[in-house]
Amino acid sequence: MIGIVSYLVFFLTMGFVLSIAVLGLNLQWGYTGLFNGGVAAFFGAGAYGVILFGGSNKAGQLIGFGLPYPFAVAGAVLLAGLLAWIVGLITTHLRHDYLAIATFGVAIAVENFARNAEPITGGAKGLRGFERPFETVINDPFWFNLAYLIFVFVVLIIVYNILENIGQSPFGRLLRAIREDEVAAQSLGKSPARVRLQAFIFGSMIMGLSGALYATFYAFISPQDIVPILTFQIWSMLIVGGSGNNKGAVFGTLIVWAGWVGSGWVLTQFAPVEMQLYIGTIQFIMIGLIIVLTLLIRPKGLLPEKLIISRSVARVKPE
Amino acid sequence: MKALIFGLTAISLVALAPGLSYSADCTTKVGAVLPTSVDWGRPIAATARMAVDLYNKAGGVKGCKVELILRDTQVDPKVGVDAAKALVDLDKVPVLIGAVSSGVSMPILTSVSVPSNVMQISCCSSSTVFTGLAKDGKTKGLWFRTFTTSRNHAAVAAKIIKAKGYNNLVIFYKNDDWGQDIGKLVKADLEALGVTVKASIAINDGQPSYRAEVVEALKSNPEAAYVALYPKEGIATMREWISLGGTQNLVVANSLRSEEFRDSVGIKYLGKMVGHDSAAPRTAAAASFTALYKEAFKKEPSGPGLPNIFDAVMIALLAMEASPTLSGDVIARSVSKVTDPNGTPIFPDEAGIKQASALLSQGKTIRYQGGTGAVTFDQYGDVSAPGLSWNFSEKGIVELDYITSEDINEFINSLKK
Numbered sequence: 001m002i003g004i005v006s007y008l009v010f011f012l013t014m015g016f017v018l019s020i021a022v023l024g025l026n027l028q029w030g031y032t033g034l035f036n037g038g039v040a041a042f043f044g045a046g047a048y049g050v051i052l053f054g055g056s057n058k059a060g061q062l063i064g065f066g067l068p069y070p071f072a073v074a075g076a077v078l079l080a081g082l083l084a085w086i087v088g089l090i091t092t093h094l095r096h097d098y099l100a101i102a103t104f105g106v107a108i109a110v111e112n113f114a115r116n117a118e119p120i121t122g123g124a125k126g127l128r129g130f131e132r133p134f135e136t137v138i139n140d141p142f143w144f145n146l147a148y149l150i151f152v153f154v155v156l157i158i159v160y161n162i163l164e165n166i167g168q169s170p171f172g173r174l175l176r177a178i179r180e181d182e183v184a185a186q187s188l189g190k191s192p193a194r195v196r197l198q199a200f201i202f203g204s205m206i207m208g209l210s211g212a213l214y215a216t217f218y219a220f221i222s223p224q225d226i227v228p229i230l231t232f233q234i235w236s237m238l239i240v241g242g243s244g245n246n247k248g249a250v251f252g253t254l255i256v257w258a259g260w261v262g263s264g265w266v267l268t269q270f271a272p273v274e275m276q277l278y279i280g281t282i283q284f285i286m287i288g289l290i291i292v293l294t295l296l297i298r299p300k301g302l303l304p305e306k307l308i309i310s311r312s313v314a315r316v317k318p319e
Numbered sequence: 320m321k322a323l324i325f326g327l328t329a330i331s332l333v334a335l336a337p338g339l340s341y342s343a344d345c346t347t348k349v350g351a352v353l354p355t356s357v358d359w360g361r362p363i364a365a366t367a368r369m370a371v372d373l374y375n376k377a378g379g380v381k382g383c384k385v386e387l388i389l390r391d392t393q394v395d396p397k398v399g400v401d402a403a404k405a406l407v408d409l410d411k412v413p414v415l416i417g418a419v420s421s422g423v424s425m426p427i428l429t430s431v432s433v434p435s436n437v438m439q440i441s442c443c444s445s446s447t448v449f450t451g452l453a454k455d456g457k458t459k460g461l462w463f464r465t466f467t468t469s470r471n472h473a474a475v476a477a478k479i480i481k482a483k484g485y486n487n488l489v490i491f492y493k494n495d496d497w498g499q500d501i502g503k504l505v506k507a508d509l510e511a512l513g514v515t516v517k518a519s520i521a522i523n524d525g526q527p528s529y530r531a532e533v534v535e536a537l538k539s540n541p542e543a544a545y546v547a548l549y550p551k552e553g554i555a556t557m558r559e560w561i562s563l564g565g566t567q568n569l570v571v572a573n574s575l576r577s578e579e580f581r582d583s584v585g586i587k588y589l590g591k592m593v594g595h596d597s598a599a600p601r602t603a604a605a606a607s608f609t610a611l612y613k614e615a616f617k618k619e620p621s622g623p624g625l626p627n628i629f630d631a632v633m634i635a636l637l638a639m640e641a642s643p644t645l646s647g648d649v650i651a652r653s654v655s656k657v658t659d660p661n662g663t664p665i666f667p668d669e670a671g672i673k674q675a676s677a678l679l680s681q682g683k684t685i686r687y688q689g690g691t692g693a694v695t696f697d698q699y700g701d702v703s704a705p706g707l708s709w710n711f712s713e714k715g716i717v718e719l720d721y722i723t724s725e726d727i728n729e730f731i732n733s734l735k736k
Contacts, residue, residue: 003408003409003411004408004409006408007404007405007408007409010401010404010408011401011404014397014400014401112523115494115495116494116521118499122448123496123499124422124494124495124496124497124498124499125421125446125447125448125496125499125500126421126422126425126446126448126496128448128451128452129429141434141435144434145434214397217430218396218400218425218426218429218430219426219429219430220425220426220429220448222396222421222422222425222496223422224394224395224396224420224422224423225396225397225422227395229393229395260398261398261401261402261405264390264391264398264402265390265402265405265409268388268389268390276355276368276389277355277361277364277365277368277389278355279355279389279390279391280354280355280356280357280360280361280391280393281355281356283356283391283393284356284393
């Protein structure tokens, strides 16, 4: 019994960490219509950032500031934001598929930087993290994992609430206006380019936060953690959950992540021994099926976007 | 009729039961997290299964059948970690076999194995970060790998290159933790020996062409080339290298010990090629890992990591046999009983495993001699083994020279001066 609880704690921790990145993407795609194909880059900036700022200076390593944990996380988020600012200045005037390709390229560049800039990132062998905060105080793996789950959950709630508030604020309406019709928004005296950049940077910082929590939990980061499949995973979570809906983003993350890893567990339990070698491959087919079926049955996601004009006006039914 | 079938089945079951060497309701679970969905990962997983089957044929661990629960990592750290956590928490395995990539093995070690007190043994993770972690006491002695350290391999490579008399060369290395490591080590060793390394070229996975890299290497007009790549990139790179007139004086790493590489590049271009690898010990009585593999799969073991995973599984199972209780830390401490240099030499074929079980249950120690040789771990879970050089023939792989562990260590020490 304790085994099941212990596993669930672990599962939910990773689920919530990924949810935060999905919420960041929801701000960019769901609210603003920015197609960020480089989620892994900003996630990676946060993940490497927290270890570089929080870790100690090891042999052969140029950077390692050993900052206290909250500052390390703040540094990681700012690093992701800085990357997004630079990328955004160059690319946010690009639309849709062009932006997607450009940001995808950025993600590949970041991954290759991590793989090769050995003095900074440890290269392909990866970078060891620091002692996880409070681990020695709690000194019991189960209770530490539970405490970390609660911490991640609190962060998720905070991010969720901020995004919900943005969504219902005038700024949120502006984001959606730009998503729906940029020229119309411009004609009302708004500056789409600036607003898109803001949404891009803020969303990327949230992804960076997710990456920071991820690297803290594993106390290790390597280029393997930020390969393009991560971007695909985050996207499928948002699309399955329902883009434009924060609840959907979190819900979709848990569903897709459960399907992603759960399919492997189910298969090992029930598949005959001689099939076990092929389970990994079948698992990929099942993952694809889950995503495709959800999209066929619920094209707008499990929890579709709710159109809200304003908090003070009654909700509009989506057509 | 039904009753008759039922009766016959019951009788035959009773009649067969004493023939089984373990009771049917007693199983011992062992977890494996390997990239089964990846082309080079599946043979590794199949070899792990072969080792378990062999062990079961010899009677299982403490008379119990071993059940290998195999999970796919997808080479994705978070998927691998989740699979490992599920194996430890839901299936209660005391030992984890895996993973292959260091980037997956490492988070499994830090966030699953060490906190949950589970022994972890990998076939192929080569990153030096593990040694650092062990030196800081963070692995609690739970971590082992049967992948001979890159230090060892690099020394063998440098020795072979020096013996060939090449004065200068270029290095192609796979741009991952293993490749960066071995590329750098070989370069340092060669420079210490006075061989000029004209260029070190990183080869990234999955590029459609490596012409730019090859042209870069050709510019320096080297006498020879050292190639530390996996078959897929190795084939693509070497085809372009040879077609553009690069030298056929090749020295290649053990990762290219694959017939796919020989056939795809063409053996007529590989006549001057020589490879390095870790070696099995030269004991006459021991049936080789190759023979066992051929018997199980009806083909040559070719591809990276196959003898290593065989040894990883066997050492884990023998350590379980030697361990008084089946908890991870006790099993990990029992590994030394299996790899004792003063113990009785054992090769893990069916008879060998039976003999090993008998010796271990009497409290004696054995010296395991498997696919990668007489494996001995240092206090950080790293392994060193004798080396050999090899090349291809029409039929398969021919082993040329044997280099003892002592020679390798002496060579490494001589470089330090």
